[in-house]
Amino acid sequence: MTDAPDTLERxxxxxxxxxxxxxxxxGAMAGLAVFVTLILFVTLGPLIWRIDxxxxxxxxxxxxxxxxxxxxxxxPLGTDQLGRDMLARMMxxxxxxxxxxxxxxxxxxLLGTLVGVLAGYFRKLDxxxxxxxxxxxxxPLLPLLLVMVMLFRDALxxxxxxxxxxxxxxxxxxxxxxxxxxxxxxxxxVLALKExxxxxxxxxxxxxxxxxxxxxxxxNVMSPIxxxxxxxIASAIITESAxxxxxxxxxxxxxxxxxxxxxxxxxxxxxxxxxxxxxLAISLTVLSVNxxxxxxxxxxxxxxxxx
Amino acid sequence: xxxxxxxRLLLSxxxxxxxxxxxxxxxxxxxxxxxxxxxxxxxxxxxxxxxxSMGVNxxxxxxxxxxxxxxxxxxxxxxxxxxFGTSYSEGMQRIISYQSRAPVFDIIAQRIPQTLTVVxxxxxxxxxxxxxxxxxxxxxxxxxFDQLGTFVAxxxxxxxxxxxxxxxxxxxxxxxxxFPSIYDTTLKVTDWDSFVQQARQMTMPVMVLALYNAAxxxxxxxxxxxxxxxxxxxxxxxxxxxxxxxVLLKHVLRNSLIPVVTVIALGIPTIxxxxxxxxxxxxxxxxxxxxxxxxxxxxxxMVQTLTFIFAVLIVMFNLVAxxxxxxxxxxxxxx
Numbered sequence: 001m002t003d004a005p006d007t008l009e010r011x012x013x014x015x016x017x018x019x020x021x022x023x024x025x026x027g028a029m030a031g032l033a034v035f036v037t038l039i040l041f042v043t044l045g046p047l048i049w050r051i052d053x054x055x056x057x058x059x060x061x062x063x064x065x066x067x068x069x070x071x072x073x074x075x076p077l078g079t080d081q082l083g084r085d086m087l088a089r090m091m092x093x094x095x096x097x098x099x100x101x102x103x104x105x106x107x108x109x110l111l112g113t114l115v116g117v118l119a120g121y122f123r124k125l126d127x128x129x130x131x132x133x134x135x136x137x138x139x140p141l142l143p144l145l146l147v148m149v150m151l152f153r154d155a156l157x158x159x160x161x162x163x164x165x166x167x168x169x170x171x172x173x174x175x176x177x178x179x180x181x182x183x184x185x186x187x188x189x190v191l192a193l194k195e196x197x198x199x200x201x202x203x204x205x206x207x208x209x210x211x212x213x214x215x216x217x218x219x220n221v222m223s224p225i226x227x228x229x230x231x232x233i234a235s236a237i238i239t240e241s242a243x244x245x246x247x248x249x250x251x252x253x254x255x256x257x258x259x260x261x262x263x264x265x266x267x268x269x270x271x272x273x274x275x276x277x278x279x280l281a282i283s284l285t286v287l288s289v290n291x292x293x294x295x296x297x298x299x300x301x302x303x304x305x306x307x
Numbered sequence: 308x309x310x311x312x313x314x315r316l317l318l319s320x321x322x323x324x325x326x327x328x329x330x331x332x333x334x335x336x337x338x339x340x341x342x343x344x345x346x347x348x349x350x351x352x353x354x355x356x357x358x359x360s361m362g363v364n365x366x367x368x369x370x371x372x373x374x375x376x377x378x379x380x381x382x383x384x385x386x387x388x389x390x391f392g393t394s395y396s397e398g399m400q401r402i403i404s405y406q407s408r409a410p411v412f413d414i415i416a417q418r419i420p421q422t423l424t425v426v427x428x429x430x431x432x433x434x435x436x437x438x439x440x441x442x443x444x445x446x447x448x449x450x451x452f453d454q455l456g457t458f459v460a461x462x463x464x465x466x467x468x469x470x471x472x473x474x475x476x477x478x479x480x481x482x483x484x485x486f487p488s489i490y491d492t493t494l495k496v497t498d499w500d501s502f503v504q505q506a507r508q509m510t511m512p513v514m515v516l517a518l519y520n521a522a523x524x525x526x527x528x529x530x531x532x533x534x535x536x537x538x539x540x541x542x543x544x545x546x547x548x549x550x551x552x553x554v555l556l557k558h559v560l561r562n563s564l565i566p567v568v569t570v571i572a573l574g575i576p577t578i579x580x581x582x583x584x585x586x587x588x589x590x591x592x593x594x595x596x597x598x599x600x601x602x603x604x605x606x607x608x609m610v611q612t613l614t615f616i617f618a619v620l621i622v623m624f625n626l627v628a629x630x631x632x633x634x635x636x637x638x639x640x641x642x
Contacts, residue, residue: 027461134322135322135325135326137621138322138326138618138621138622138625139326139329139618139621140576140614140617140618140620140621142583142584143583143598143610143613143614143617144330144333144614146583146598146599146602147330147333147334147602147610147614148333150602150603150605151333151334151336234465238467241467241469242467242469242584245467245469245584245587246583246584246587246599247603248602261469261470261473265473268473268476268477268481269481272477272481275473275474275477276474276477279469279473279474282467282470283462283465283466283467283470286465286467287461287462287465287466290461290464290465291461294461
């Protein structure tokens with residue numbers, strides 16, 4: 001009698017199952033470890049390594065002597081052509097690059113989910129919204145991004161200051177041009193969910209559409225959204241560094257990984273490590289995020305889970 | 308089939324018109340006006356005349372329609388004239404670049420060969436590598452070859468092309484000195500020596516782009532093969548006593564190629580977009596470099612026209628992919 005409750009297994013929550021499945025994916029766990037390390041490096045790093053990444057020695061003689069230093073204990077990654085510490089610049093650059101990735105991904109996923117849910121749930125909106133998605137898919141994105149940056153960078157930089165202005169513009173530009181995949185996936189899921197019995201039940205007791213979407217539909221499309229979000233971070237980081245690499249991203253005194261790589265190319269022959277560090281950081285971030293996305297996709301798929 | 312193609316062609320007209328409007332308006336908002344290219348020493352009334360002759364003072368819709376007319380009517384007519392020696396387009400105004408005062412399409416015609424040789428061969432090589440890798444890793448799923456292929460593919464599309472490009476320059480141009488790091492556009496292939504030189508300078512950009520393309524296409528090939536390998540007809544073929552070669556290369560491969568062919572077709576226009584970065588890394592003077600140069604110089608007609616050409620390519624290859632699907636897969640009937 002007293003033993004009976006013990007023989008019953010505790011009901012397992014869905015997220016615990018997902019985590020267990022995710023843990024069995026070796027690549028995803030390695031990716032998660034690398035990504036967490038990189039995030040710690042760029043967030044906690046500057047608290048320990050307290051050199052200002054934009055600090056240039058005001059004394060001209062010391063400034064010229066301190067340029068292009070090889071790695072040493074004072075500057076583990078050396079200094080750049082203006083004598084700024086590369087390690088500090090890598091940390092500051094990483095903060096911006098990862099922040100751009102996260103914010104741009106949030107914008108694109110929000111937009112994509114909104115369009116997808118509206119198109120999937122309301123039949124009247126389906127056709128126009130999906131035509132819009134197709135139109136966006138037919139746009140040449142990289143050229144358009146370049147054009148957008150060229151047009152609005154100076155205006156926004158004047159209005160909001162060079163850093164916030166450029167950040168907002170790049171993040172919005174990337175977000176607005178990358179929501180289409182998420183929208184298509186979400187629409188497909190919503191179309192299928194809408195016909196299920198629990199939605200019918202909810203509607204038959206008079207639940208308004210808004211609450212059906214928020215309470216019943218959205219939680220059920222979370223898994224594809226999460227996968228799309230993870231992969232979105234990776235592509236946003238690549239796009240930002242591509243823009244910076246083409247000289248159309250952040251201003252020169254404002255380091256991001258792409259910008260550091262772009263600046264390093266001029267010194268490729270003499271100081272190759274200046275290209276390798278930022279390039280490695282970008283590649284590792286994107287690779288780890290892609291592996292996490294891969295693992296999440298497997299973990300969130302109930303057909304694979306538990307096998 | 309024919310009605311489907313016609314319907315899709317008709318449908319692509321409003322799509323293209325909308326995209327052209329978006330591109331035109333976006334570029335037209337540019338704060339940099341063509342007036343900034345004229346030296347300040349030019350007196351104001353002359354400046355006004357120059358601007359008028361460039362047609363920038365006309366209302367927006369007039370300029371948009373003129374641009375459309377030039378893009379879809381004058382330029383094709385001119386190309387026709389140039390090929391057949393006729394003179395239908397005489398006296399018609401062509402799209403003129405602000406930068407060089409030369410017709411935009413002449414510049415594009417000069418640049419296209421560089422882009423096509425580099426990007427085109429990279430795409431072909433990428434596909435040629437990707438297909439066997441995809442086939443074999445699906446056939447031996449979870450073998451060491453498959454694991455390696457998965458890892459290489461993951462690296463291939465995670466590492467951005469500007470980093471692989473720079474790394475290759477570092478290893479092969481700076482370190483080993485095998486290949487030149489800068490692409491010489493003026494090189495003409497006339498004899499064996501210049502051909503070798505051309506091949507050497509093409510090696511690195513082609514490697515970068517081929518790796519990137521092969522990474523994606525080999526994944527598609529693998530998953531498409533896996534889908535088909537589990538089908539009943541494969542078991543039937545094996546039960547009939549066919550050898551593995553025939554089963555794999557005749558039955559499975561043909562069916563798995565259907566989605567892959569459309570993916571390959573869909574990828575062609577994005578190659579032009581992605582090649583912008585690679586062209587910049589290796590200083591290939593192609594379409595991408597033309598676009599970047601035009602953006603930096605505020606050359607609005609050039610930017611508009613090039614961006615729109617990229618859009619036309621995307622719409623066109625979407626159509627090609629759909630048609631190919633209909634031709635290759637007898638289960639799909641559009642009418």
